[in-house]
Amino acid sequence: MTEVNLDTNASTTVLQATGLHRTYRMGRVEVPVLRGVDLQVQEGEWLCVLGSSGSGKSTLLHQLGDLDRPDRGDIAWRGRTLTEMRRRERETYRNRAIGFVFQSYHLMPELNVLENVMVASMVGHDPFAWRSMRAEASARAEELLDAFGLGHRFEHRPAELSGGERQRVAMARALVNGPDVVLADEPTGNLDTKTGDGILDVLAERHRLGLSMVMVTHDPTIAARADRVVKMVDGVVVEETAST
Ligand SMILES: Nc1ncnc2c1ncn2[C@@H]1O[C@H](COP(=O)(O)OP(=O)(O)O)[C@@H](O)[C@H]1O
Numbered sequence: 001m002t003e004v005n006l007d008t009n010a011s012t013t014v015l016q017a018t019g020l021h022r023t024y025r026m027g028r029v030e031v032p033v034l035r036g037v038d039l040q041v042q043e044g045e046w047l048c049v050l051g052s053s054g055s056g057k058s059t060l061l062h063q064l065g066d067l068d069r070p071d072r073g074d075i076a077w078r079g080r081t082l083t084e085m086r087r088r089e090r091e092t093y094r095n096r097a098i099g100f101v102f103q104s105y106h107l108m109p110e111l112n113v114l115e116n117v118m119v120a121s122m123v124g125h126d127p128f129a130w131r132s133m134r135a136e137a138s139a140r141a142e143e144l145l146d147a148f149g150l151g152h153r154f155e156h157r158p159a160e161l162s163g164g165e166r167q168r169v170a171m172a173r174a175l176v177n178g179p180d181v182v183l184a185d186e187p188t189g190n191l192d193t194k195t196g197d198g199i200l201d202v203l204a205e206r207h208r209l210g211l212s213m214v215m216v217t218h219d220p221t222i223a224a225r226a227d228r229v230v231k232m233v234d235g236v237v238v239e240e241t242a243s244t
């Protein structure tokens with residue numbers, strides 16, 4: 001029993017940000033938001049990023065999700081930097097390796113629930129390839145929506161759903177391509193506590209099954225559920241100490 005298998009403790013870095021800088025320019029005013037962010041996410045880790053409003057949490061998450069690009073610095077996915085990736089590889093990173101959950105859901109109002117989820121599996125495939133995948137993608141979307149208690153809502157439009165239901169659709173969309181990491185930007189920020197807890201339970205269950213998560217929040221009670229907490233302060237990320 002004294003034998004220690006070092007591999008059991010070895011963790012793999014899936015996502016690594018190094019020296020990220022991002023400054024927004026509003027006319028002649030420069031707003032430096034990220035001033036050299038370093039961050040590592042381990043395989044299977046639930047990481048929370050705390051910080052006050054305006055501290056740059058969304059900006060950071062958008063860089064990690066390749067929805068916006070840093071002025072300086074880079075992001076590596078399993079050791080490959082986004083800048084060294086070719087276009088197709090980078091699209092695969094954005095569309096398959098990660099799933100993004102937004103505070104305000106960002107569903108397409110003209111699409112029904114099922115279509116909103118399936119659209120994520122369409123991205124990055126030409127129409128011909130997509131035709132042969134369609135049935136399988138539909139089955140996966142239906143399975144996720146069923147699991148999230150939306151089995152009776154496939155035909156509904158987002159406007160006909162509650163906030164909590166909309167966020168469940170958005171989570172199904174984020175998960176339909178089987179990502180390794182979910183990036184969630186205040187996923188419960190627009191929901192009441194009880195509904196929000198339900199959303200967190202869904203994500204926590206996925207995390208238990210191995211999903212890595214980077215969750216942005218300004219709510220310490222949410223951060224308390226994470227494996228590790230970091231904080232955005234003055235444009236950099238610092239480790240949260242146990243006393244705060
Ligand atoms: N597209 C943009 N153009 C100009 N300024 C922006 C833009 N996005 C964010 N900012 C500014 O950057 C700062 C950080 O914003 P954000 O990352 O959204 O913070 P948080 O998510 O922590 O509330 C804020 O001062 C915000 O006004």
Ligand SMILES: [Mg+2]
Pocket residue numbers: 057058059185
């Ligand atoms: Mg934000």
